[in-house]
Amino acid sequence: MNREIAILGVGLHPWGKWGKNFVEYGLKAARDALADAGVDWRSVPFVSGAATMRCGYPGYVAGATFAQALGWQGAEVNTSYAACASGAQALAAARAKILSGACEVALVVGADTTPKGFLAPQPGERPDDPDWVRFRIGLTNPTYFALYARRRMALYGDTPEDFAAVKIKNAAHGAENPNARYRRRFTREEVAASPMVADPLRLLDVCATSDGGAALVVSSLAYARKIGKTNAPRIVAISTVTPTFPNALVEMPDLATDSAAAREAQRFRAALPQKAYEEAGIGPEDVDVAEVYDLSTALELDWIEDLQLCARGAAATLTREGATRIGGRIPVNPSGGLACFGEAVPAQALAQVCELVWQLRGQAGARQVQNAKVGITANQGLFGHGSSVIVKR
Amino acid sequence: MKTRVKEPLLPGWFTLDEQAPHLIGTRCAACGTYYFPKETRYCRNPDCESTRLEEILLSRTGKLWSYTNAAYAPPRPFVAAEPFRPFAIAAVELEKEKMIVLGPVADGVGVEALRVGMAMALTLEPLADGKLTWKWRPA
Numbered sequence: 164m165n166r167e168i169a170i171l172g173v174g175l176h177p178w179g180k181w182g183k184n185f186v187e188y189g190l191k192a193a194r195d196a197l198a199d200a201g202v203d204w205r206s207v208p209f210v211s212g213a214a215t216m217r218c219g220y221p222g223y224v225a226g227a228t229f230a231q232a233l234g235w236q237g238a239e240v241n242t243s244y245a246a247c248a249s250g251a252q253a254l255a256a257a258r259a260k261i262l263s264g265a266c267e268v269a270l271v272v273g274a275d276t277t278p279k280g281f282l283a284p285q286p287g288e289r290p291d292d293p294d295w296v297r298f299r300i301g302l303t304n305p306t307y308f309a310l311y312a313r314r315r316m317a318l319y320g321d322t323p324e325d326f327a328a329v330k331i332k333n334a335a336h337g338a339e340n341p342n343a344r345y346r347r348r349f350t351r352e353e354v355a356a357s358p359m360v361a362d363p364l365r366l367l368d369v370c371a372t373s374d375g376g377a378a379l380v381v382s383s384l385a386y387a388r389k390i391g392k393t394n395a396p397r398i399v400a401i402s403t404v405t406p407t408f409p410n411a412l413v414e415m416p417d418l419a420t421d422s423a424a425a426r427e428a429q430r431f432r433a434a435l436p437q438k439a440y441e442e443a444g445i446g447p448e449d450v451d452v453a454e455v456y457d458l459s460t461a462l463e464l465d466w467i468e469d470l471q472l473c474a475r476g477a478a479a480t481l482t483r484e485g486a487t488r489i490g491g492r493i494p495v496n497p498s499g500g501l502a503c504f505g506e507a508v509p510a511q512a513l514a515q516v517c518e519l520v521w522q523l524r525g526q527a528g529a530r531q532v533q534n535a536k537v538g539i540t541a542n543q544g545l546f547g548h549g550s551s552v553i554v555k556r
Numbered sequence: 557m558k559t560r561v562k563e564p565l566l567p568g569w570f571t572l573d574e575q576a577p578h579l580i581g582t583r584c585a586a587c588g589t590y591y592f593p594k595e596t597r598y599c600r601n602p603d604c605e606s607t608r609l610e611e612i613l614l615s616r617t618g619k620l621w622s623y624t625n626a627a628y629a630p631p632r633p634f635v636a637a638e639p640f641r642p643f644a645i646a647a648v649e650l651e652k653e654k655m656i657v658l659g660p661v662a663d664g665v666g667v668e669a670l671r672v673g674m675a676m677a678l679t680l681e682p683l684a685d686g687k688l689t690w691k692w693r694p695a
Contacts, residue, residue: 283631290566293593299565300689301630301660302645309624310647310658317622317672359627361645362667408602409589413647413656422590423654425601 166442168261169387169395170554172200173517176274176376178344178504185218188376188510189225189274190232200380201390202268204233207380209266211241211257213249213273213509222275225509226253229272239266247456247544248403249273250377250512251552255401257381267386273509274376284416294416294545305369305459307415309361312461316363318476321464323363325479327354329460330367330502332488337499339529342514344373345503368460373505377513379520396523398516399445400553402438406431415545431549432469436541439551440471447471450493451535452522454515456542457500466541467495494532497522512550515540519554562680565687569593570680571613572688577680578613579657579690585610590653614657616678617695618648621656623670637684642666646692648676662693669694 174195176188189212197204210233212225221228226240241260243252250273257269289295315321330349337343349367357366387395406414409421411428421428440446447470455466464478472493473481481487487495498504498518501511519538521527536556543549564572571578581592584599586606592614599606625644629636644661661670662679675695682688 284633286632288633295633296566296593297658298630299633300683301626301634301643302658303626303630306624306626306645306658310622310645313624313672314622359625361624361627363624408600413658418659419592419657420655421600424652425584425587425589425604428654 165384166262167384167397167399168258168381169384169392169397170379170516170520171202171268171382171387171390171392171395172196172198172380173520174199174378175342175514175517177342178373178375178507181374183276183374185215185274185276185374185376186221186228186232188374189229189272189378192274192376192378193229193233193270193272196270196378196380202380205236207268207270208238209241209257209260209269210238211243211253211269211271213253213513214242214244215275215509216244217278218276225272245403245544246546246548247508247542248512248548248550249509251401251542251550252403254379254381254513254516254552255403258398258401261381261383268380268382270378270380271513272376272378273513275507275509276374277372277507293418297416297418303361304415305361305364307413308369308459308462309364310413311465312364312459315461315464319479321461321479323355324351325464325482326364326368326460327351328482329457329463330354332482333457333496333500333502336489336497336530337503340499340503343499343503344505364459364461370458370501371505373507375504375507375510375514377510377517379513379516394556396520396554396556398552399555400439400442400551402435402442402551403549404434404438405547407434430469432465432543435543435549436470436539436551439539439553443553443555445537445553449537450539452497452519452532452538453493453495454498454518454538454540455495455500457496457502458506460502463495463500470539470541489530489532497527497530497532508544512540512542515542516552516554523554523556562682562686562688565683565689570690572680574680576616577678577690578616579678581612581614582609583612584608590614590655592655592657615650615652618650618676620670620672620674620676621647621649622672623647623661623667625667635683635685644670646670646676648692660689660691662691665693
């Protein structure tokens with residue numbers, strides 16, 4: 164059985180700090196995706212939304228919220244919440260609906276409006292919630308990124324300059340992206356002069372939180388053929404696996420790892436693309452371009468290794484050699500990544516897929532990866548959520 | 557010697573022996589998996605269906621797995637000192653339990669005094685609001 168679906172259209176609302184309601188961003192992205200697909204809103208029978216937890220009830224029922232904004236027309240709706248992987252889960256719900264034959268075409272939308280500064284937990288006195296406890300004792304998100312970064316320095320000899328090289332590379336990519344929030348190039352000196360946030364990570368090593376919206380119109384391959392989009396990029400894998408116990412790494416928002424006293428420790432990040440490769444029947448050697456979740460510069464290096472684009476510990480060398488730049492052997496984050504976008508949680512995993520679509524169609528302009536045929540995304544968030552999507556043409 | 561009785565931030569999370577404190581965890585009676593914070597309801601090993609979890613004291617020393625600091629004041633519910641003083645944060649690997657436990661580092665010990673692999677020990681110190689919490693310090 165063919166498990167592929169087609170991506171007919173994509174759309175983004177530019178990332179930024181616009182201060183508007185998240186529905187506006189999602190609506191703009193959805194209308195762009197529908198126009199890009201050449202699909203009339205009235206003919207979309209399924210809307211799958213990625214939820215946001217920061218925008219009240221409309222955010223919890225994002226699928227219905229976006230459908231109402233577009234104008235109720237009797238479509239069925241779904242809303243998925245999976246922290247940073249919410250967009251990928253919403254996409255997986257649409258794929259399941261299409262592959263089961265329950266519908267031919269679906270709209271997937273995620274959007275967010277974010278507060279300024281550190282992401283903080285829900286209010287109240289909640290010692291049973293690890294997310295509350297870790298903030299109570301002073302562990303923010305950059306704490307975790309910095310622990311991983313320092314670990315790379317100790318294990319592989321990575322340096323702060325290696326991390327800065329990731330920022331410089333992604334900033335150069337994002338400078339060419341009209342949807343990116345930060346479009347300025349940076350020098351090594353500027354990164355080194357930015358304030359320390361969580362040693363060894365500086366302000367320019369850590370991604371911001373942003374407003375933004377992303378949408379995709381997806382369909383069965385038969386529907387794509389029917390409307391003359393036979394060559395549309397196809398989704399050939401969506402992995403949203405949980406970790407396998409015991410998880411080796413201390414993850415947000417936990418205060419400790421699982422104990423590996425009874426079973427051997429397992430790597431969660433590496434498991435996400437592994438499942439995607441297996442589902443697609445391809446390997447890392449087949450990948451032409453990758454969009455990875457660079458919550459920090461150092462984390463991009465971890466992802467490059469988890470995607471098996473190089474040996475464990477070799478990602479800093481790969482970056483220094485220029486292999487991950489556009490024009491290099493395996494460009495990583497041609498969109499500019501989170502370094503240039505900042506994180507708009509429910510939209511981010513979808514925005515990664517949108518970039519791959521533009522790359523695979525040859526529509527990425529000045530940031531085009533030449534002759535890209537296979538792209539992969541990787542992302543991870545709180546509470547055992549993550550995703551990896553493979554797109555092919 | 558400190559004589560004032562201090563209120564723990566999280567009652568039942570650590571012993572109040574200020575000379576040699578321990579974090580309080582649980583251990584699955586069937587498969588031997590350790591938990592911190594305490595898991596009291598079910599073992600999370602997928603091959604184990606045990607619900608017998610016994611309270612134990614975790615090792616109070618370990619090896620520094622990684623470390624960082626908070627150079628900016630974390631948001632609430634953290635209560636920052638005025639003026640805010642950056643503090644170090646440690647991830648310490650416990651050998652017997654085969655787990656890594658996070659915690660702030662004792663006051664006055666900055667990142668420059670830390671090295672991955674060094675021996676660390678548990679200590680108790682108040683946060684800025686006077687509530688007692690566990691912290692790590694070089695052993």
